[in-house]
Amino acid sequence: MPDPTTPHPGATQPPPPQNPFAAPPTHRLRVVVADDNPVVRAGLTALLSGRPDIEVVAEAADGRQAYEAAHQHRPDVVLLDVRMPGVDGISALPYLVQIAPVVMLTYSRESEIVQEALRRGAGGYLVHGEFTADQLVDAVRDIKEGRAHFTPTAAGALLAQLRQDRASTPPLPEGLGRTSSATAYGIPTSVQSYTQSQPAVPSAPFSPSTASPAPTSPENLSQVQPHVGQSSSGWTSGxxxxxxxxxxxxxxxxxxxxxxxxxxxxxxxxxxxxxxxxxxxxxxxxxxxxxxxxxxxxxxxxxxxxxxxxxxxxxx
The missing domain is CATH 1.10.10.10 (Winged helix-like DNA-binding domain superfamily/Winged helix DNA-binding domain)
Structure with missing residues (x-):
């Protein structure tokens, strides 16, 4: 007589019980990579896609494609080059930050461009050759959580600007040490000074045909550095x-x-x-x-x- 506890060979086996202590599946961090150099794009995509918690959902060769990809895929982070043909990264930046955090990943290292990128909403600035693969991955993860990342050249440019702002700050009002907040005297902290200098979010949708720059000074990157509309192949380390x-x-x-x-x-x-x-x-x-x-x-x-x-x- 067959054992009633033995399942019939053709019977469907019940699924194994789930482990109540198992960690829930994690959300993969979705990234758009924008760079006009196909070799750089491929390298970044391969590096990031090799991590189990990161997925490159799209690549782009200029600011217009970056915006279209971000609008379609709604990524968690955008990696954005500065100098690209057509719509450059600085021009596209104010529109992209409305969709996802953006970290500049570029050879451009001039302090004026670093500062302009921060004014337009970049959450970090990484210069090629100044970080390891692991540091890049950490930066992508941290940018999603709102933690800024800067490589040495970019950090130096930011520090120089802060020192310049400090040198132009008027003397502190008498009795400042007796208050708990410098803002009581209308004096912004270094972080607030950058926050307050951020441009207003453009109200009109990003227009690839016009690529209007954000209302900041300088008005567009071509006033910061000439030939910005040209391909980055004509530039070396900015x-x-x-x-x-x-x-x-x-x-x-x-x-x-x-x-x-x-x-x-x-x-x-x-x-x-x-x-x-x-x-x-x-x-x-x-x-x-x-x-x-x-x-x-x-x-x-x-x-x-x-x-x-x-x-x-x-x-x-």
């Missing part, structure tokens, strides 16, 4: 491109690696960004040095960005 780079006769890959060298990246970071081995990076660098008649990274970078003494006199 500095103007050297004239007539064609004379160096670098291949497309060598020019890309030279851009990364000039931005301050080491061989390991370049290999990760370009998805090649460090040995291949070294081989490229040897050929680059030969073509630029350089014996060091700093010498090659100076010639590439146009600051070497012999830049305009030929290679010699």
């Amino acid at each position: 500095r103007p491109a050297a004239p007539d780079r064609s004379r160096f006769q670098l291949s497309t890959r060598e020019a890309e690696i030279m851009d990364l060298i000039a931005s301050g990246m080491n061989n390991q970071q370049i290999a990760a960004t370009c998805f090649i081995s460090e040995k291949t990076v070294k081989n490229h660098i040897n050929r680059i040095f030969a073509k630029l008649h350089s014996t060091s990274r700093s010498e090659a970078a100076a010639k590439w960005i146009g600051t070497a003494p012999d830049t305009h006199r030929g290679l010699g």
Whole structure:
């Protein structure tokens, strides 16, 4: 006689009981990556998508695409480059922050651009070559929670602005030490000064055709740095491109690696960004040095960005 406690072979097995102490499934942090360099976009997407709690839901090549992607996917965080063709990152920034927190992730390191990005609502500013992969992931997670992140160059620009504001602050009213709040005298703290200088949120929807800048000073990025509407391929670490780079006769890959060298990246970071081995990076660098008649990274970078003494006199 069969055991009544043994289930019939064809019977449906009941699901196993759920563990009441198991952690609930976590929400994956959704990210939009906006950068006009497809290699950088691919590298960032691969790096972030490799984390179990992060998902890159869309990529964008300029500010217009970034806004459209953010509007469609409603991400938790937007990674935004500064210099992109068409609608640049600074112009798109006030519209994007209405949808999700934005962290600038760029080679542009000028203090004026860092300060303008903060005025327009950026929640952080990271300069390529100044952070590790883990630090980037931590920054993305923290930006979602409202915790700002700045790499050393951006932090220095912010500190310089705060010092400048402090130098222009009038003497404190007499008796200030007897009150518990400086705001009683109308004196904003350093954080409040940036908050109060934020532009009003644009009331009109983002218009890709007009890309109206936020009502801040300077009115748009082109007044901060010329040629902003041009592709970032003409820029290296936020500095103007050297004239007539064609004379160096670098291949497309060598020019890309030279851009990364000039931005301050080491061989390991370049290999990760370009998805090649460090040995291949070294081989490229040897050929680059030969073509630029350089014996060091700093010498090659100076010639590439146009600051070497012999830049305009030929290679010699």
